[in-house]
Amino acid sequence: MEKTLSFFLFFFLLQLAMAQENNRVNYSQLGISFTIPNAWQGQEYGEGVLLQSQSIPGIILITTHNQKIAELKAQGSQGINDGQGTMLQLVGNLDNLGPHSIAGNYQGTLEGSPAQSYIIALENPTGGLGVTILVAAQPQQFSEALKKAGKDLADSFEFTKVDRTSELAEWKSWLSGMRLTYMESYNSPSYSDGGISGGYSLRRVIDLCPQGFFNYSGSSSFTMDGLGHSSNNQKGDGTWEILTGNNGTPILRLTYYNGEIGDYRLEFKDNKLYLNGERYFRTNDSENSPNCI
Known part of the structure; x- marks a missing residue:
């Protein structure tokens, strides 16, 4: 960590x-x-x-x-x-x-x-x-x-009691109905004819639906992610909420239907969104909107 x-x-x-x-x-x-x-x-x-x-x-x-x-x-x-x-x-x-x-x-x-x-x-x-x-x-x-x-x-x-209700509500409103995307890529070129080049790519997507459920997908050149899946009449991969973390900062908590929990520390600085220190893009346009069906 x-x-x-x-x-x-x-x-x-x-x-x-x-x-x-x-x-x-x-x-x-x-x-x-x-x-x-x-x-x-x-x-x-x-x-x-x-x-x-x-x-x-x-x-x-x-x-x-x-x-x-x-x-x-x-x-x-x-x-x-x-x-x-x-x-x-x-x-x-x-x-x-x-x-x-x-x-x-x-x-x-x-x-x-x-x-x-x-x-x-x-x-x-x-x-x-x-x-x-x-x-x-x-x-x-x-x-x-x-x-x-x-x-x-x-x-x-x-x-003494500290009321964080408005702060957490603001985060929830700002993230609800959004797709959060993390992307990373690296390429190592070959410096000689016939040489070996390599690299990797990584993409993680978290769809936060207004109904309270989320969809998670991730892919890389090495792994395919996806921890929990819906069952019965449940939608998405689990439910999401905004809470106060152990260190006092707001966190996004993803609770998967299989019982696993993922916590992401939320930060917004220099007009950029960070989850656990990693830059995520927040979108809801036609091509990059969350899957909330």
Whole structure:
């Protein structure tokens, strides 16, 4: 996945630079505010924020999510396994810290290294993005001081309701009844008579129908795409909607009838539409109109 500076990270770093004296990070765009523990500093790390201290070994990683408390409990009991070196199993039971927060002790590996961890998950009571706080260190370095810093951070979080209804409705209106097309091609010419040349071409089409269903088609010189197909009286390949993603940006969600889900981060810059950082053409003329029959 392409590494991006999300709204969450952008406003975090902006406010961090402006709030060094009292360590309070406050931004209304996401309705989230918190206080960085004393002697800790933050920096961007992937799609989260990493806190480190010069005096306490270990890290604190802040990420966002859009899950409810029941989902957080189910996920917390299962532990974490990303298939890329991070595998943390719950030790003991989850603790209910309040009506909107849970926590647990975990052991395993973090990016391939042995780790002991304390994870706190906060549901956003206003319905917006919640927060996960991962406190971790090597097993021999994990301390109560590190765990306390994570708890203090969690206690400092405040959530205020942010109404994104009009923004999401504007995206939906702008995309409804449109064909979104991604095209890419490359040719490698031969530089000698009789030499070998090569290349590839790729085209993906997403038809977003006003009735709420979509059609997806893709082709390349190597693959033919098409994940879900209609069944019974269902039309298209699935349904589409506009939601707020984990990082606070609007996303286009395609839910296929076979159960698969495709999320696309939406951006509009320089009068161009981007899905997950890739340029798409938005059309509905006679030759490039969506198939909504």
